[in-house]
Amino acid sequence: MDTQRTIYITAFTVLGILLSTILHAAIEIPAINLLVSDFGRWSLGLTWSQWFWVHHVGSVILGVAGALFGFWQGKYWWNVIYVEKKFGKR
Numbered sequence: 001m002d003t004q005r006t007i008y009i010t011a012f013t014v015l016g017i018l019l020s021t022i023l024h025a026a027i028e029i030p031a032i033n034l035l036v037s038d039f040g041r042w043s044l045g046l047t048w049s050q051w052f053w054v055h056h057v058g059s060v061i062l063g064v065a066g067a068l069f070g071f072w073q074g075k076y077w078w079n080v081i082y083v084e085k086k087f088g089k090r
Contacts, residue, residue, distance in 0.1 A: 012073050016066040017066045
C-alpha cells in the first residue's frame, strides 16, 4: 500500500506542476501581447532584460508553488479517500 500512496501523491504533485504551467501561460501570454503592442506604455519602467528576470523568477515561484500545492492535495485526498473512506462503496 505504501507504493500506491507514493504513486498517488507523486501524480498529484505532477498535476500541481502542470496546473502551475497553465497558470503561468495564462498570465504571461496576455502580458507579452501588451508589451509587444506598446512597450513604453506597459513596461512599468522595466527593460526587456528585467522582464526576462521577472519571467524566470515567476517560473520558479509558480513551479515550486504548484509542486507544493499538488503534494499537499495528494496527501489530503489520500487521507479522505483511503484512510477516512469518505468516498467509496456504501
